[in-house]
Amino acid sequence: MDLVESYKDEMRLIDKPWKGFWIGLLLMALLLLPWLGDEYMIYMVSLVCIYSIGVQGQNILIGYTGQISLGQAGFLAIGAFTLGHLSRLGVPVLLGLLGAGLAAGLFGLVVGFPCLRLKGPYLAIATLGFGIAVYEVFVNSQTLSGGRMGLIVPKFSPLFGLSGSAFYYYFSLLIGVVFTLVSFNIISSYIGRAFIAIRDNDIAAEAIGVNLTFYKLLSFVVSSFYTGVQGGLYGLLMGYVEPNMFTFLESVTLFIAVIIGGLASVEGSIMGAAFVILVPHIFSSYKELVPVAFGISILLVLIFEPLGLYGRWLKIRLYFRNWPFR
Amino acid sequence: MAVKLLSVNSLAISFGGIRALGGIDFELEDQEILAIIGPNGSGKTTLINCITGIYSPDRGQVIFEGESIAGLSPDLVAQRGIARTFQNIRLFNNMTVLDNLMLGRHVKFRKNPFHAVLRIRKEELVHRERVEELIDFLDLHAYRKMRVVDCPYGVQKSVELGRALAMEPGLLLIDEPFAGLTSEEKEETAYRITEIRGKYKTGILLIEHDLRLVSKLADRMIALNYGLKIAEGSPQEVQRNPGVISAYLGNE
Ligand SMILES: Nc1ncnc2c1ncn2[C@@H]1O[C@H](COP(=O)(O)OP(=O)(O)OP(=O)(O)O)[C@@H](O)[C@H]1O
Ligand SMILES: [Mg+2]
Secondary structure, eight states, X not given: OHXXXXXXXXXXXXXXXXXHHHHHHHHHHHHHHHHHSOHHHHHHHHHHHHHHHHHHHHHIIIIXXXXXXXXXXXXXXXXXXXXXXXXXXXXXXXXXXXXXXHHHHHHHHHHHHHHTTOOHHHHHHHHHHHHHHHHHHHHHOHHHHTSTTOEEOOOOOOSTTOOHHXXXXXXXXXXXXXXXXXXXXXXXXXHHHHHHHHHHOHHHHXXXXXXXXXXXXXXXXXXXXHHHHHHHHHHHHHSEEOGGGGSHHHHHHHHXXXXXXXXXXXXXXXXXXXXXXXXXXXTGGGGGGHHHHHHHHHHHHHHHOTTHHHHHHHHXXXXXXXTTOO | OOOOSEEEEEEEEEETTEEEEEEEEEEEOTTOEEEEEOSTTSSHHHHHHHHTTSSOOSEEXXXXXXXXXXXXXXXXXXXXXXXXXXXXXXXXXXSBHHHHHHHHTGGGOOOOHHHHHTTOOHHHHHHHHHHXXXXXXXXXXXXXXXXXXXXXXXXXXXXXXXXXXXXXXXXXXXXXXXXXXXXXXXXXXXXXXXXXXXXXXXXXXXXXXXXXXXXXXXXXXXXXXXXXXXXXXXXXXHHHOHHHHHHHHHHO
């Protein structure tokens, strides 16, 4: 029976000891961050945690299922405003986030339907239209958007004697880690296999019994759920939500993060999130250069490293593992 | 009268002005190997596409295990127990051989989204065992963890056959399994096809150009030309049929 044991071993998330070691080290560093870094750094890393959720969701849709969406800003807005309204009604934060995810997921389902028949650029344009429509609705509806000043999201008081920023950081980190685990689990399950099958060969996928409608819609729902949660967490961190946080540019940013981080890679999604948060920070005194930097990075990725930062990382690792033989 | 595994009645389909199938009738028994031959463009692949729901026929019926399946979508046809391979291999190229075979288990998988999200992999283990049996049967050990695109052509053909077998189909449709193989690979595949019938108890519809190989394998044979059935019978009978000879010679 030891054969069966080894199949089980293969299905572990952390299948090799060195992997556990590096992940442990990374988590340790993240946990100690409030002692190691200043307020600004804590804030930036919180943002990376929050963003990495939406980027993972977007990657499940684009990288794993092979469907494109340029309307993620719409789901972000829906998530953020849902959380905002719910927490003003006194709903606990975790439930509020669930609500944010579900509301966005529901709209994901609605957007997914017409998109079943669309491919490539047509799908991109349809989803882009959705993102812009959501923006317009919030801009034009005072009740939904909370008026000129935006919607104030009540701060919750930090627990365990932590400072406000440290507490929000730990909270974002926790949710980010949970979503990362869920991503890994989904993509290695029958659901993830079906997604990838659709991406690689939809005709064959159907011929082996994969229901294309169901799994494409599921991918839309999962991805928009993730994005909704990102929006909710973002609203929490900022303390207020207003429509201008969720312009078309935000959809583009998520898209860029997926491409630069690496298609069909969870680790890459996190790297991509870090990239789109940290690069504008580096260029903070030359804001107009940010789009240029993004554009050049995308070109470089597409030309030299189609697997993105994650692909590059794999190569570096291989290099050092085989060093000095090369 | 016992129900036939598959019966196809006056199946017809046209594309624009081209009549690809002009009313085909035939039946296939349990565990029978039926070969379909015919020159290029005679409608063999189209026939498979109509049975599996990729095309919906203009006319005619497809009855599988006593139920009509014409017009069902391909995934529903697959769930009924019909598996196929493609003339131009269609695999999930960026996945490993193992994952491709696991996808063949998709219809048999008891799907529980909570197990998927929480990484409970009991069901996975069950199917993994079945897949390992297939890896044994098809001799794919060396390629198990390899990406399918990186595998040699012959191996890809085996993987595609394995993926279809993983579905434990009642009926297996194989479109040109020997095309592009070396002569050893051909012999091996031919041997496997006879094995499959005994081991997995499936009926097999086999499309092939290589008359020598196919006449060794098939119980019965049907010849198509321009979307019409021009001969049916034992492989010897069909090959001697003057219509078949002229269709082949006239074409080559
Ligand atoms: N989707 C389609 N659109 C238009 N015409 C088609 C389509 N599919 C098949 N045909 C036509 O139907 C006819 C039969 O094609 P089919 O692929 O079934 O032939 P075949 O017997 O499989 O040939 P081969 O031995 O070359 O594989 C051909 O004339 C082909 O051009
Ligand atoms: Mg053909």
